[in-house]
Amino acid sequence: MNEAPQARHEGEAAAPDAGRRLRLGHLYPALMNVYGDRGNILCLQRRCRLRGIELQVTPLEPGDVLLPDAFDLLFMGGAQDREQRLVAEDLAATKGALREAVEDGAVFLGVCGGYQLSGRFYRGADGDEMRGAGIFDLYTLHPGAGARRLIGNLAAEWEEGTLAGFENHGGRTYLGAGARPLARVRHGFGNDGESGFEGARYKNAFGTYLHGPVLPKNPALADKLLSLALARRYGDGNLEPLDDRLETAAHEAALRAR
């Protein structure tokens, strides 16, 4: 394959960013690992490595106590229902600092179950309520076991262009006054299938129903997260462009998928 001009490749020197380092806390990798969400971590790792940024990934499992200033980035992926319950209990028990970290400007990405549990609460199909991390002013209601799941390809528009991926959720998410939507739905369901909004944004925290996984085929979002984290830590969020031809092709294929 031909190389795109000005894009960095493996093995090339990475002088401009040398010495920069970011710390990523991966919340519940063993419990919340459906829908290919590990691809999001692989993506951040790769995009850092190609730019000479060291990304240190620390798994945070149930029982591991989260300190508010321990990480520049935090990621929480999707889970199956049973695991989600275990996560909700542990969030309250040992991850109370999550909200504090986000208030302080730490970058957060929650996907699907991780998005739902970063709100105020999640009321499941059986009416049981799980408390969320309270990062976003939003809540999620599951209308009951008989209700239609919101499943399909999802495309949306946000401040940096388009976002594309797949959604599969029973819960409907409603934003409060303190959270703004991340994107406007182009096709698909998004937060609740009615409002036309997808995801949430608060400070440097992002929540979305998009999986696929979301970051590899939405490199603009991946770079937004890295750029915010670098800006917070080093005062400079500049990132050099990468060869994203395969990423762009996958993004466009996902946008076309109906």
Next chain:
Amino acid sequence: MHAPRTLASVWAAKATALASRTLGRGGGTAASGLLGLWLQPSLVRDLAGQLGRGCVIVTGTNGKTTTARLIGAASRSAGIEPLANASGSNLMRGIASALALAADGDGRVPDAGRRLGVFEVDEASVSRALPELSPRVVVFTNLFRDQLDRYGEVEAVAARWRQALAAAPAGLRLVLNADDPSVASLGEGREGVFYFGLEDRRLGRPTAEHAADALFCRCGARLEYSVAFFSHAGHWRCRSCGRARPKPAVSARLVKLEDGRSSRFQLVVGDEKAQVRLGLGGLYNVYNALAAAAAGEALGLPRETTLAAMGETEAAFGRQEAFEVDGRRVEVLLAKNPAGLNQVLSTLLLDGSRRTALIILNDGIADGRDISWVWDADFEAAAGRLERVVVSGTRAADMALRLKYAEWDEAALEVVPDVGPALERALALTRPGECLIVVPTYTAMLDVRGLLARRTGRKAFWQL
């Protein structure tokens, strides 16, 4: 004799299948069964009820088609002619179609008194199949993450199975994978359970694979594994509630996976041991053979004929099926979920001479519209092992991106979205005398197999 509705329904199903095949539209198994069931909802019950040897159902995420094929072979070698939905059409309509096509013009299955029904059943159709087929034996092969957009989550599938079994008659015999915690737990508190499992610890991996699902016990505690074979299959136990892998009555020891095209192992049934040569490659097929052997025990088939059948069974269509094209060997290894794909990758790597691959990712309904599962498969394990890779299918770009992230050499990847040209390109990249590996998802397998069958004069899948 038969209710006129049943007769009309049998005839309608036969006519639809014939029309579909004549028009070249495929096997017509779905349409014919659908029409038959619409005309007579009790069609399956009416026809399956005639089978003197009863029925066995095979369900689970992976291995259904191959396990059913092995059971059919074991049955045939014991002198009992099986009646099966061999084309892999495993919803109720597929079963209805297989039965209707086997029946004669009077709505009778010929020689029914001496026949055994061997039906693979979609994991989401078990609760409907049980009352209609009233099987003697149900085989559960495994339960892996598969098409979350279609089947729902793993725990939801397990819950539906438990519910279906709770309503089943007490005399029903179960064949269960002891190494899969969510399958093994189906046997709790039941009589007549035949467990199968692997006793060869050398095949273990240090940790469970990424796509493993049932790492947590039903009680909520984390399971402990003294050895994990693949995905969450292994020797497990829960320290919290005391649940543990049941001791299997049918097991394999001293497994030799050879070059991934066949394997040898010692089959242990109770106190008896026998050497098995299996004509199918990979650890996942050892599991399928164990499931079939345990089903043979549950059905009361003679052991000698079951063992003999295993060595002679060839791959089911699209599952390790091999073709000869212009002096090149083409092997098709269907992969439709992370656990299956991991097994396919480790099997193809058993022979280092496999250097060229065609990987096809479709997002049709039968494949699962959600293709994120390819990120849960361990493509990393095969990085640097293949020299030439053609990527194809409706989501070829996503597949190429996944391989890039798995550190596969980008320069060795070619993206050719249309399957026909992709196959031609992959064949051109394969040197004469070498092997081309084709790894398709389900609908892609039907496409590529059709192309290969036409080129080599092999039968269409509904004629197998």
